[in-house]
Amino acid sequence: MAPALPTPTLPQALVLLDYFGIAVFAISGALLAAEKRQTLVTFIFFAVVTGVGGGTLRDLLIGAPVFWVHTNAMLLICMGAAFAVWVVRSRHFSERALLWFDALGLGAYATYGAAKATAWGVAPVPAFAMGVLTACAGGIIRDVLAGQPSILMRPELYVTAAALSSGLFVGLALLGLPLPLAALAAASAGFALRGLAIARGWSLPAYPG
DSSP states (O other), rough: OOOOOOOOOOHHHHHHHHHHHHHHHHHHHHHHHHHHTOHHHHHHHHHHHHHHHHHHHHHHTTOOTTTTTTHHHHHHHHHHHHHHHHHOGGEEEEEEEHHHHHHHHHHHHHHHHHHHHHHHHHHHHHHHHHHHHHHHHHHHHHHHTTTTOOGSSSSSSSHHHHHHHHHHHHHHHEEEEEEEHHHHHHHHHHHHHHHHHHHHOOOOOOOOO
């Protein structure tokens, strides 16, 4: 039997980025449950699905162990986010809180997804795609379960911002920039683009038909 290959490791800064992305996406899932006036069980379910959905698909596709299965931390983060939103209550958040938490998670998670795929030996273009998938899949699942239009069916700059973070990280890493610096630049760029889209109503042009 061939010896098992060592599990790739990422710099601690990128691991923290993963935790951050999971937390803010979980909060966004719980906020949507709050908007729908659901039970605490639904808060937790939406937080978990949004927090780990994209990363789960990524790991299955790149052949990595699913990241939340062998540790308690990830699900505890999601459940903690759900309880926090439940206790604070949605009235203490602005109407656009879900959008801004989603924007924070988008840049962080797209960057981490691309970084993990790269560490597992995925080629640059598929690694870029894994970053976008990591950032967007959880939100898509959340929206479908909530019975509202998926982010894929809206013209706002969402997937584009994830693509910016993911692509920028892959490009900077290929140029030899230290991974923590590449991650910081990529996550910040994606958040900035998404934030400007929220603040100024930027969107992509629709097909004229």
